Each structure stands twice: as C-alpha cells, then as structure tokens.
Amino acid sequence: MEKTDVYQLEIKRKRTMAILMKRLLDIVLSIIGIIIALPIMLVVGLCIKWEDRGPVLFIQTRTGKEGQPFSIYKFRSMKVRNEEALKEEHIYDWESGVPDTFVFKQTDEIDPNVTKVGAFIRKTSLDELPQLFNVLLGNMSMIGPRPEIPAITTHYNEQQKQRLLVKPGITGWAQVNGRSDVTNGEKMDMDYYYIQNQSMTLDIAILWKTIQVVLTSKGAV
Template structure:
C-alpha cells in the first residue's frame, strides 16, 4: 500500500502562516458554499444535457494527490463517452510514468489542441469554459481542496516526483492556481512546477485574490483548459 508523504517523510518547510491559512479556509467554506448555491441551476442544466447526449453517470471521479500526497477523489462533470473508443497509442499508467529522478521538465500531460474522439459534444463545451471543474467546489467544501492552489495531479505522476517537485504538495490543491493563470494547459511540467513553487513560497491572501481575478478573465475568454 502506498504511504503518504506525511507518514513517511517530511522534506518540506511548512508555510507557518496559521492566521492566513485559517482565513483561507474560512474563505474556502464561504466561497464554495456560495458558488454551489449560485451555480446550482447550471449544475442541473449541464447534468440534463450530459444525460441526454450520453446517459449516466453525470459526474466523473478520479483519484488525485492532495495535501502531503494524501489521495482523494476529485469530482468533475463527465466529458468523455461511457463507452470509449479504444485509442491505439494508449499505454498503461505504469509504462507511461516510470521516471526515477523526477518528472522531466519537458513533459506535457496534455495539450489544448489534443484531439480525442471520446470527448462528447457537451464535453468539448464544458472543457473550453472550465465548466467541468464546477463540481470541485464540493471538494473545497469538504476540505480536500482550496479555491486557490496548485492543480491536483494524478497519483501516477506524483509518485515520480523529485524532492523539489514534492514541495508543491505542501499546500492544498486548488480549483485554479498561479500556474493556470500563467499558461494553463499550454505549459510544460517544468514551467508548471516553477509556478506552483512560486505560489508555495509566496503564499498570501493578496496573491490568492490576484489569481481569482486572473482566472475570471481567462474563463470568460475561454482560454485553454485547467
């Protein structure tokens, strides 16, 4: 069984900002609650459109690495077909991600132009405008995520992290973050890590506010996908 970093090693310098972290959690609770109420009509519409196009389920759950590499189930609106068409170039996660000295800087998990025949018409739309991410406000309310922070990475990738790369796991993953407002899906892993570590090292509530404002502009513009 895979042990969490919190149990096995602690190579990190804690934020040591208890007041700001407490305020951040309060903001997360209030913000996610308000968001879930405001977006509830959109939840219903998206759910109905997903069901009409490709049936159930409405939500997609995937294990991601959270604070201190503790796994949690991240929620999204389903954007892929239930019965997916096999893709000849697909490989198992174990053969894809087997780096032993850290994830290479030039690695790119996906690109904005990547074509996937299994994405539904509704899926293309909700991905373009990041609407598939809305259910993650549930993760925020539960305390598994924050409104702002590094995007939660898949476990197969974080298990290959170097000690430096693991430092991005010292804060809760977020719905959006500094990396997403400075390149989003168009940046490689090295650039993403540098942005995430900048956030970890410079965390404050004003930086969170700046990320929120920049995210709002990008979502309205439909720029890339988080």
C-alpha cells in the same frame, strides 16, 4: 522567554491565522459558488445524461496535500470507458522525477473520446464546477497547485514534492499564467512561486485573473 522564542511563536501564530483565514474564505466562496452555480450545474448534468445516458460525474483519485489521495469531482466530458483502459493510458517509467518537458494535456489535439457536451464544458471550464464541493469538504482549496494523478506524483523528485506542501486548488498561479498550455517545468516553477509567496492578496488576484482567463476560454484549467 528569549526574543528568538517569541519571534518563532509569533511566526507560528501568523501562519496558523493565515491557514484559518484561507479555510474560512474557501468555505464562504465555495458555498456562494455552489448556490450561484447550482442552476448551471443542473443544466450541464441534464445535458450529459441526455447525450449518452452515462453517469453525470467523473470521479478520479488525485494526490492532495502531503501526498494524501482524495476523490476529485468533475462533470464527465468523455465517453464511458473501461477503468483499466484509462489506467493503462497513464503508465510512466520516469526515474529522476517528472521531466520538465512533459505536458499532460495536448490542447491542440481533438480526442475522439470527448463527447459533444464534454468539448463545450471543457472549453468553458464548466466541467470543474463540482470541485466546489471538494473545497467545501476541505480536500481542496479555491487557490493552489492543480492536483495531479498518483501515476504522476509517485514519480516526483524531492524538489517536485514541494507542490504537495499545500492543498491543491481549483485554480492557481500556473493556471492563470498559461493554464494547460505550459510544460511541467514551467508549471512547477509557477507553483513554487505561489507556495513561497502565498497570501490573501495573491489569492484574490488569482481569483480575479481566473475569471478573466475563463471568459477568454484560453486553454483549459
């Protein structure tokens, strides 16, 4: 076997080990997270139900790794609304990819459709806790680019599709460096950085910084 072949096999082995280690870490952290957060999730669920008697969870289709759709779980933070009306809010006609200036969330605007409980759990990121089950199921990771809705990802150009090379995460490099306060172009650049430099060390650093960012309630993950 030539040295080049040995080198390529070694690279492949290291990549496989890195993927397995990341998955193992995801399973361990998601189980620990679910156990610790279970009392909080029960209280949040009861508060949501008590406010308007609507469903506790908001389940939405997002785009996962390699463009595969999956159902993401969040605590419902908005009033119960017609599904068709929600779809009409996210109709885009971009032809050359998602514009760099695009911002999906406007954090300085008060949405009248957000409930009182919803406003609190959004500010504290408690609405994201059910995604620990997404991680345990394997369609998300603890760390990775945030999953977008298909209405946006279907417009990705070839470069933007790089975001879909890895599993989406509950938190990521972009979220701890601006969260929802950044433009699409800035977010993309940070996601590219993560994909090109991902490592266990970087993942741990992002997890630690996520805790700090959430505690300051800056923006929304």
